[in-house]
Amino acid sequence: MRLTQGTFSFLPDLTDAEIAAQVAYALSRGWACSVEHTDDPHPRNTYWTMWGPPMFDLPDAAGVMLEVNACRKAFPRHYVKVNAFDNSKGVESIQLSFIVQRPAEEPGFGLARSEDAGRTLRYRVHSYATDRPEGQRY
Amino acid sequence: MNKPLEHPSIADPKARYRAGVLKYKEMGYWRPDYEPADTDVIAVFRITPQEGVDPEEAAAAVAGESSTATWTVVWTDRLTASDSYRAKAYRVDAVPNTGAGTPNEAQYFAWIAYDLDLFEEGSIANLTASIIGNVFGFKPLKALRLEDMRIPVAYLKTFQGPPTGIVVERERLDKFGRPLLGATMKPKLGLSGKNYGRVVFEALTGGLDFTKDDENINSQPFMHWRDRFLFCMEAVNSAAARSGEVKGHYLNVTAATMEDMYERAEFAKELGSSIVMIDLVVGWTAIQSMAKWARRNDVILHMHRAGHSTYTRQRNHGVSFRVIAKWLRMAGVDHLHAGTAVGKLEGDPATVQGYYNVCRDTHTKADLSRGLFVDQPWASLRRVMPVASGGIHAGQMHQLLDLFGDDVVLQFGGGTIGHPMGIQAGATANRVALESMVKARNEGRDIRNEGPDILIAAAKRCAPLAQALDTWKDVTFNYASTDTPDFVATPTAA
Amino acid sequence: MKNDAPATVDLAALLAEANVTDVLDRLDRELVGLAPVKQRLREIAAFLAVSKARGALGLAGTPPSLHMSFTGNPGTGKTTVAVRMAEILHRLGYLRKGHLVAVTRDDLVGQYIGHTAPKTKEVLKRAMGGVLFIDEAYYLYRPENERDYGQEAIEILLQVMENQRDDLVVILAGYRDRMETFFQANPGFKSRVAHHIDFPDYADDELFAIARTMLAQGDYRLDEEGEAALREYIARRKAQPHFANARSIRNALDRARLRQASRLFARATPVTRDELATIAAADLRASRVFQEA
Numbered sequence: 072m073r074l075t076q077g078t079f080s081f082l083p084d085l086t087d088a089e090i091a092a093q094v095a096y097a098l099s100r101g102w103a104c105s106v107e108h109t110d111d112p113h114p115r116n117t118y119w120t121m122w123g124p125p126m127f128d129l130p131d132a133a134g135v136m137l138e139v140n141a142c143r144k145a146f147p148r149h150y151v152k153v154n155a156f157d158n159s160k161g162v163e164s165i166q167l168s169f170i171v172q173r174p175a176e177e178p179g180f181g182l183a184r185s186e187d188a189g190r191t192l193r194y195r196v197h198s199y200a201t202d203r204p205e206g207q208r209y
Numbered sequence: 210m211n212k213p214l215e216h217p218s219i220a221d222p223k224a225r226y227r228a229g230v231l232k233y234k235e236m237g238y239w240r241p242d243y244e245p246a247d248t249d250v251i252a253v254f255r256i257t258p259q260e261g262v263d264p265e266e267a268a269a270a271v272a273g274e275s276s277t278a279t280w281t282v283v284w285t286d287r288l289t290a291s292d293s294y295r296a297k298a299y300r301v302d303a304v305p306n307t308g309a310g311t312p313n314e315a316q317y318f319a320w321i322a323y324d325l326d327l328f329e330e331g332s333i334a335n336l337t338a339s340i341i342g343n344v345f346g347f348k349p350l351k352a353l354r355l356e357d358m359r360i361p362v363a364y365l366k367t368f369q370g371p372p373t374g375i376v377v378e379r380e381r382l383d384k385f386g387r388p389l390l391g392a393t394m395k396p397k398l399g400l401s402g403k404n405y406g407r408v409v410f411e412a413l414t415g416g417l418d419f420t421k422d423d424e425n426i427n428s429q430p431f432m433h434w435r436d437r438f439l440f441c442m443e444a445v446n447s448a449a450a451r452s453g454e455v456k457g458h459y460l461n462v463t464a465a466t467m468e469d470m471y472e473r474a475e476f477a478k479e480l481g482s483s484i485v486m487i488d489l490v491v492g493w494t495a496i497q498s499m500a501k502w503a504r505r506n507d508v509i510l511h512m513h514r515a516g517h518s519t520y521t522r523q524r525n526h527g528v529s530f531r532v533i534a535k536w537l538r539m540a541g542v543d544h545l546h547a548g549t550a551v552g553k554l555e556g557d558p559a560t561v562q563g564y565y566n567v568c569r570d571t572h573t574k575a576d577l578s579r580g581l582f583v584d585q586p587w588a589s590l591r592r593v594m595p596v597a598s599g600g601i602h603a604g605q606m607h608q609l610l611d612l613f614g615d616d617v618v619l620q621f622g623g624g625t626i627g628h629p630m631g632i633q634a635g636a637t638a639n640r641v642a643l644e645s646m647v648k649a650r651n652e653g654r655d656i657r658n659e660g661p662d663i664l665i666a667a668a669k670r671c672a673p674l675a676q677a678l679d680t681w682k683d684v685t686f687n688y689a690s691t692d693t694p695d696f697v698a699t700p701t702a703a
Numbered sequence: 704m705k706n707d708a709p710a711t712v713d714l715a716a717l718l719a720e721a722n723v724t725d726v727l728d729r730l731d732r733e734l735v736g737l738a739p740v741k742q743r744l745r746e747i748a749a750f751l752a753v754s755k756a757r758g759a760l761g762l763a764g765t766p767p768s769l770h771m772s773f774t775g776n777p778g779t780g781k782t783t784v785a786v787r788m789a790e791i792l793h794r795l796g797y798l799r800k801g802h803l804v805a806v807t808r809d810d811l812v813g814q815y816i817g818h819t820a821p822k823t824k825e826v827l828k829r830a831m832g833g834v835l836f837i838d839e840a841y842y843l844y845r846p847e848n849e850r851d852y853g854q855e856a857i858e859i860l861l862q863v864m865e866n867q868r869d870d871l872v873v874i875l876a877g878y879r880d881r882m883e884t885f886f887q888a889n890p891g892f893k894s895r896v897a898h899h900i901d902f903p904d905y906a907d908d909e910l911f912a913i914a915r916t917m918l919a920q921g922d923y924r925l926d927e928e929g930e931a932a933l934r935e936y937i938a939r940r941k942a943q944p945h946f947a948n949a950r951s952i953r954n955a956l957d958r959a960r961l962r963q964a965s966r967l968f969a970r971a972t973p974v975t976r977d978e979l980a981t982i983a984a985a986d987l988r989a990s991r992v993f994q995e996a
Contacts, residue, residue, distance in 0.1 A: 074453040078386040079648055081416055081640045083670065089648070096651035114383065114455045130800045131832025133870035137824065155386070161571035161592065164376045166615075167386030167651075182450035190439050194446040194481060 072179030074112050077152055077170040090139065090153065090171050094132035097155035097167055103127045104135045105156065106142045108149040108172075110208040113180070113198045125156050139171055148174045222287075230281050233269035238278065240297040241265075245322040251359035252340055253582045254319045255304060257352040257525055267350060268298035268319035274344040276327060296323045305695050316525065318356065318582075330367035333493040333540045341528060352526035358535060359583035366588055368539040369497075372504035374591025375569065375616050378543060381483065381509070382455045384418060387647045388615055390639055391419035391459075393598065393622035398425065402432050406440030408632060412625055413448030413456045415636025419618065420444075421598075422461035424488045424515035434464075434473055442480040459486035459511040459544075467495055471502065478506050486511035486544075489533075493540060500541025511596075512542035524692050531560075531580060534567040537593070544594050544618060551608050552600035557690035558612060568593035569616055577696040594618055602681040603642040603674060607660020610646050619643070629680055634673035641671040712756040714749070721794040723748055730787050735916065736909035737780055743900045744788070751795050768897035769797060769872045770864055772840075772886075774879035775902025778948030781876045782836065784902075789834040792872060799870075800832035808842040811856040819852040823859045831870050840875035840892075841885035861891045905948050910937045914952050918982065923960065928984035939992045959986040 079085060085093070094104055104126055107119035122142040126135060135153065142151050151172035154165045178199035185193045200208045218237035219225040225236070233239065245251055252275075258267040270278075276296035277286070300320035308315035329335040345353050379385055392412050394405060409420045420441075428434035441458045449456045462473035462485045470487070477485045485508055487499050496512070503510040520527035530547070537545055547564040548556035563579035569592050573585040597613060598620035609619055621639050628635025645667035650656045656663065668675035718724050727745060734741070754767050769792065773781040786803050793801025806826055813819040827835065837843070843860075845851040864873050875882065875892065879901060886893040905913065914933055918924060925933060940951055963986045967974050 072451065072453070075416065076383060076454055079644050081637070081644050082648065082667075089652075092652045093648070096653070112453055114449055114453050117380075117383070126828060129828055129831070130802055131870070133799075133831035133867060134828030136870075137828055137831070137867075161589075162376060164380060165385045168383075169386070180450040180453055182446055190435075191480065192439070192443065194442070196446065196450045 072177050074150065074170070074173060074177055074179075076112065076114070077168055079169045084173070085169070085171065087136065090169075091132040091136055093167065093169065094135045094153065094155075098129060098132060098135075100155075100157070100166070101159075102155040102157045102166055104129070105154050106135075106138045106151065106171075107154060108142055108146050108151045110146075110149050110205065111198050111201050112150045113201075114196060116198075119150075119152065122151075125154075143172045147172075150174070226282055226284055226287060228282060228284075232266055233273045233278060234266050236269075236273065236278060236282070237292065237295050238269035238272040238276075238298055239265050240299050243297045243299040243322060245299065246324075248325045248361045248363045249322040249359075250325065250328065250336075250340075250361060250364060251583060252321050252323070252355060253357045254321065255316055255352075255354040255356050255525065256319050256350055257314060257316050259349050259351055262349050264301050264303075264315070264317040264319075265298070268301045268317065268321070270347060270349055271319055271344055271353065272296035272298040272321045274347050275321070275340055275342065276323060293324050294327060296321050296327075314351070325361060325363055328364065330364070331369070331497075333497060333536050337493060337536065345526075354524070354526050355528045355532050356580070357529065357582035358532050359585055360535060360539065362586055362588040365539065365586075365590055368590065369500055369504060369541045370538060370590035371510075371541050371543045371593050372500050372591075373507075373509045373543045375594050376592070378509055378594060381507075382418065382457070384455070386615060387643060388610065388613070389418045389594070389618045390416070390636075390643060391421055391596070391598070391618050391620040392417055392625040392636070393421045393423050393620060394426075395423075395622055395626045397423040398429070399431050402436030402440040405432060405437060406444040408626060409441050409458050410444035410447055411632035412636045413445060413458075414451055415625070415633035416452075416640030417456075417625065417636045418454070419457045419459060419484070419620075421459040421511070421620065421622075422486060424461070424463075424513045426461050427463055435476065438473075438476055438480060438482075442482060445482070455483065457483045457509070459484050461486045461488070461513075462499075463488045463491055467498060470495065470499065474499065474502055474506070474508070478508055482508070484509035484511055484544075486513055488513050488515040489537075490516045493536070496537070496540045496542065503543070504541070509543045510541070511544040512537055512546070514546045522691055529580065529692075531564055531567050534564050534593075535585070538568060538587075538590060542593060543591075544596050546598055547595035549597040549599055549601050549609070550612055551605050552597070557693040559694055560690070560692060562612065563694075565595050565613060565617070568595045578694055580694045592616070596620060598622070603638050603677045604661075604664065604681050606639075606642040606646045606664065607656040610643075610650060611657045611660075615647070624677070624681065627680075628673065629676055630673055635677065638671065638673040638677035641667055641674050642677075712759060714752055714756060717752050717756060718748065721752075721796070723752070723791050723794050726787055726791050726794065730784070734780060734783065735912045736905050737784070737902065740780070740784060740900055740902055743898070744784070744791070747898055748791055748795070751792070751797060755795060766868065768868065768895065770868075770896045771872070771874045771898040771900060772882060772896050773874055773876040773900050773902060774882045776878065776904055776946075776948060778950035778952075779902035779904060780949065781902055782838070784900075785834060785836045785874050785876070788874070789872070792834070798833055798872060802830075802833035803836055804830040804833060805836040805838060807838050808853065808856075811837070811843065811860075812852045816852075819855040820859060823856045827859070827863055827871065831867075834872045834874055836874045836876060839877045839881075841877055841881045844885055844889060846888060857889065857891075861895065864895045907934070907937050907941070910941075910948070910952055913949050914956060917953060917956055921960075923956075923980055923982055925982050926984070929982050929987060932984040932987040936987050936990060936992055943992065955987070955990065955992075956982075958990065962986040962989055 097104055106122040108122055109119040122138060150170060152168055152170045155167040157166040181197045183195040183197050187193050217234045217239060219235050254271055256267050256271060258264055277294045298319050298321045302318045304316040304318060307313040327339060341355055394408050412420050438460055445456050445458050460477045460482050462470050464470045464473055474485050499510060517530060517533055521530040545568055547568055548561040550556050550558035550561040559578055560580045563581050566573050571587055573581060575581050575584050594616060596618040597609060601621055602624035625635035625639060626632050642664055645663055646656055649663045664678060668678055731741060757764055775781055789801045789803045792798040810826055811823045813822050843853040843857050845853055911934055940946060959982050963982055
């Protein structure tokens with residue numbers, strides 16, 4: 072499967088130059104970029120591990136790329152994403168978020184169903200990755 | 210305008226309250242010297258007086274009939290602080306390009322201020338009963354249109370507003386930096402629950418974020434509402450597991466009674482649906498009830514503006530959609546259909562952008578070229594995600610992104626389901642077109658002009674997109690809009 | 704040669720188009736003296752423009768190394784020239800942003816184990832796209848303490864200077880002799896720094912001209928005796944310890960302005976516009992520099 076979270080997941084994986092261009096766009100709008108990674112990309116897994124805090128006040132994308140590369144090097148088989156945070160009034164949230172690394176083999180998710188009253192089904196989306204303990208996934 | 214400094218109302222109480230009929234101006238509804246207070250509700254009406262009716266008198270009549278007046282003098286006014294309860298028409302401007310020397314009959318913009326105490330807190334029903342109650346049938350006017358309103362912060366603060374809002378919706382969906390993609394299920398009527406759910410499954414699996422019930426899908430002989438909910442949620446969850454993304458289907462909970470709507474909404478929530486929808490025709494009270502329900506239950510509330518064109522479309526009579534949008538933001542909806550400018554339904558681009566501003570701004574600035582007459586601070590009421598739906602397709606992606614930016618749901622119903630290679634292919638074509646366009650824009654390319662080239666380049670790597678572009682390449686809906694701003698001539702988008 | 708490459712390139716036009724001529728001319732006008740520095744700057748600009756032109760014409764070549772060292776005594780204009788250098792590199796397309804981040808050892812080196820790498824990286828991230836100006840760079844290296852955290856910063860710097868030459872230009876600055884010792888001990892830096900610019904001390908005349916410019920910027924001037932006093936001040940001050948060229952002059956003028964104000968205040972009569980604008984000999988001669996003679 073191919074995980075399609077993030078802004079550009081239906082496009083071919085971005086090259087470093089393309090990642091830097093998106094980061095440059097974010098910085099030009101005054102957003103702070105941050106890098107996060109995980110081995111459990113469940114759609115409701117809100118809190119990926121932070122690779123450092125958001126980087127405020129950087130003038131150039133190369134600074135962010137430094138951390139992107141460091142994170143990818145440290146976790147070569149994790150999902151890694153770049154977030155761009157906008158602290159302006161009325162937003163104060165992420166404005167752009169895209170995947171910059173994914174494992175070669177993506178195990179994906181199973182859908183567990185259990186029958187409930189009447190015709191009702193209860194659903195649980197299950198990360199196959201979490202079948203193994205942390206550190207042994209992927 | 211040169212206005213007399215003193216207002217024409219009769220100062221002597223004896224003369225003012227003598228039984229009989231007075232002009233509205235004389236009763237104190239025309240106050241050219243009045244300075245609206247920050248706490249006043251301000252309404253801008255377009256009035257078309259009957260032959261021989263003085264525009265100031267017409268404006269005063271609108272002020273009177275939408276506040277305290279009746280057709281004759283009543284002494285019981287004297288038991289009240291009637292000066293403060295009277296609405297005050299304080300400004301009348303001729304509408305450009307109307308009246309003598311033009312082919313159009315004379316029209317005027319009348320500015321009327323209402324004291325805050327005239328309205329019950331947190332009630333759109335009460336606000337609208339005053340402002341668009343009796344007055345629209347008033348005989349001395351040929352036609353009347355409510356163009357815009359300035360809602361004071363003091364009044365806004367009595368409303369809950371959108372239960373979720375753009376920011377929290379995106380955080381729940383974990384989708385940022387691009388418009389969301391949706392599609393309305395087609396055919397609108399006749400599919401069984403199982404077949405209907407198939408369309409949902411294909412569209413979401415292909416790459417859409419949302420699918421949608423149409424406005425008139427409720428609980429008909431061919432598909433009972435519970436069937437629809439069960440099959441749609443199977444489709445939503447399957448698509449989520451296959452993509453690893455949060456997906457949703459707007460389950461229409463519109464029904465005959467509030468009890469039925471609550472029952473349907475509760476079932477949707479129980480099944481894990483992130484979003485439900487209602488139609489505008491359920492009425493203001495039902496909308497506000499559902500807004501509170503949605504806030505209590507962490508469910509996004511989608512509003513389909515079914516029926517609005519009966520009173521928003523004509524330029525001289527009715528209520529502008531920008532006012533409806535303001536009321537809906539106050540009443541509390543998260544998604545609101547606000548036009549496409551380039552699709553099959555009515556909507557001049559500048560006017561439509563005005564509606565989007567009303568939905569999304571933290572402070573909407575007066576902008577006559579977009580039909581916005583007044584500054585509107587939003588007092589931190591959450592922001593509404595506008596929805597562009599109706600006759601749009603992947604080949605217009607650059608225009609849509611350029612006009613509306615990121616915070617919008619782009620809904621391609623026919624443009625998804627009508628794809629020659631199937632529904633999944635249609636959904637994929639839209640998602641690839643969208644992501645390519647956002648990426649190109651962020652890279653600094655001029656998408657308005659280079660858009661078609663960007664799409665063609667993306668289509669080289671994506672056969673479904675190539676097929677979509679080929680199928681709909683010549684489809685445009687290029688008709689003159691009936692409702693365009695008065696202050697700048699704006700051509701309809703080609 | 705590539706097929707689509709143009710046949711000729713106008714080098715002067717290339718410099719002018721990038722508005723580099725403009726920066727160089729401004730430097731000439733606004734900075735007194737520094738003739739050898741200005742000459743080196745013109746040479747470097749020409750070299751970079753030629754490198755660009757070679758690229759445009761399809762001639763092979765590695766991108767030029769741009770890291771530099773600026774050596775000279777304090778107050779000789781190193782930081783000012785570094786700012787202009789960043790601007791030139793930006794205009795010629797060698798730097799994306801062209802800003803300057805000026806740091807010293809304290810900004811790069813931490814207080815405890817594990818503190819240095821994040822600090823150095825933080826500085827590097829801010830400097831990306833521009834110039835990282837490390838003043839008194841030799842303090843990074845403290846051979847007397849083999850567990851000094853400076854070494855960690857040096858290693859990170861060297862790595863970035865090597866691998867991210869498109870993203871960042873490093874300028875190392877400091878006293879000439881100490882920089883030479885530093886380069887001897889750290890061949891990694893020596894080999895990565897392509898351009899050495901030496902900033903000479905200002906001659907007396909130049910310092911005098913600098914003083915006049917500084918005064919004129921604040922709408923002050925010297926009367927005739929004041930000029931003589933300033934010339935004498937310069938000669939005396941240079942002979943004393945801790946002389947910092949233009950910086951010392953600026954400090955002297957600041958103090959002279961204070962004295963002028965006190966002098967005018969002490970007077971009973973109203974002051975004229977002319978008097979308010981004039982620094983007199985007394986304002987300078989009250990300096991310690993004269994008393995200690």
